[in-house]
């Protein structure tokens with residue numbers, strides 16, 4: 001679904017003759033709509049808007065006061081979903097600009113050493129946008145503040161449609177709600193970049209957001225969604241199918257059930273390939289040529305969760321967690337493959353529990369599956385409480401990278417590692433399907 005305004009911008013963009021983004025061209029990658037000062041939502045205003053919607057504090061010292069003010073909004077929550085008016089997809093449609101071409105001072109924050117765009121920053125922007133889209137869907141003009149606390153539950157999928165993101169070309173995000181349950185919302189977003197005189201697609205993302213009460217303690221109803229026309233009906237049906245697929249995937253998780261017959265054969269064949277034929281022993285294992293033991297393909301990190309990284313509900317911002325996990329995963333893929341890997345897909349990032357401010361966040365990345373030039377990386381994050389010494393998983397992230405060369409085969413040694421390998425293979429197959 002495209003709004004008339006979006007169509008107008010696309011046609012304006014298509015008349016320019018600028019060829020490509022390079023440092024030598026004046027005002028490279030500056031889209032006409034940005035150049036003419038079109039008053040569209042600037043990426044840096046998304047978070048300010050979110051703060052206004054929920055009444056979040058701008059100073060950490062005021063956060064308790066802001067939180068207690070929000071508690072009083074509980075009485076504004078709907079008692080059932082049918083008490084809320086149905087919304088259309090266009091009610092939540094948003095278009096946000098990241099003018100890297102028009103605003104050179106903005107580039108610094110997004111720039112990598114290799115003169116590409118930091119994908120971790122894009123993940124942060126997508127997360128904020130998904131939240132704003134969800135608030136647009138649940139907007140109630142009669143209320144000054146929204147009583148809902150909308151959090152990211154899952155990044156279902158991010159498909160890269162091109163690997164290069166230019167650091168000096170304007171970027172545009174668009175998106176809207178495509179499906180709702182009772183308390184959950186699916187938002188689809190698209191990112192495109194102004195290049196060769198027109199916007200071309202860079203990525204498609206699907207996030208699932210969950211609405212909670214003002215204290216973020218229990219689920220809260222969201223407005224139903226009324227699709228209009230066959231295109232929107234189709235999006236809604238896909239959302240329904242996505243929900244069923246997620247349930248099926250979680251039911252078939254290798255943490256709950258045994259691998260399939262075919263998967264068992266794969267694990268056994270990997271095992272046989274590592275046996276030392278000279279010793280006829282189950283215990284003596286040899287690494288096959290051009291291979292790496294899984295144990296040797298890990299990279300770990302620690303984050304101290306400072307107030308600066310808080311979200312509007314005074315927990316750690318999901319986008320920050322994604323950025324940190326992505327950068328660790330990328331560094332691991334980089335050191336594993338020996339080249340500079342590009343991201344192919346992000347899938348199934350699960351936000352299992354919130355990360356409190358002040359937490360010690362342990363991030364652990366593992367290359368878990370390889371095929372040709374492809375590297376599948378899993379990043380696990382957990383908070384560690386130094387007083388109780390308890391560890392609690394908060395997130396699991398899955399990233400698929402492609403290297404510029406063939407990479408060594410990753411080989412599991414233990415049964416647990418074999419399950420990680422199969423899980424990685426399942427995720428990889430999903431992304432290349």
Ligand SMILES: CCCCCCCCCC(=O)SCCNC(=O)CCNC(=O)[C@H](O)C(C)(C)COP(=O)(O)OP(=O)(O)OC[C@H]1O[C@@H](n2cnc3c(N)ncnc32)[C@H](O)[C@@H]1OP(=O)(O)O
Pocket residue numbers: 047050051127128131150151152153154180181182183184185208210212219246310311312315316317318319350351352353354355
């Ligand atoms: C100021 C600058 C920053 C501005 C940016 C603001 C951005 C704010 C966004 C964030 O940063 S959020 C931070 C990252 N996310 C989190 O910390 C969430 C951590 N996870 C949780 O708190 C819980 O796991 C969660 C609330 C997501 C789910 O809790 P429950 O498992 O108890 O949920 P419940 O069983 O009550 O189900 C509620 C709904 O969620 C759905 N759900 C739960 N887990 C899901 C999942 N994994 N995938 C899809 N849907 C899921 C579930 O189907 C159901 O939908 P329906 O009512 O529509 O049927």
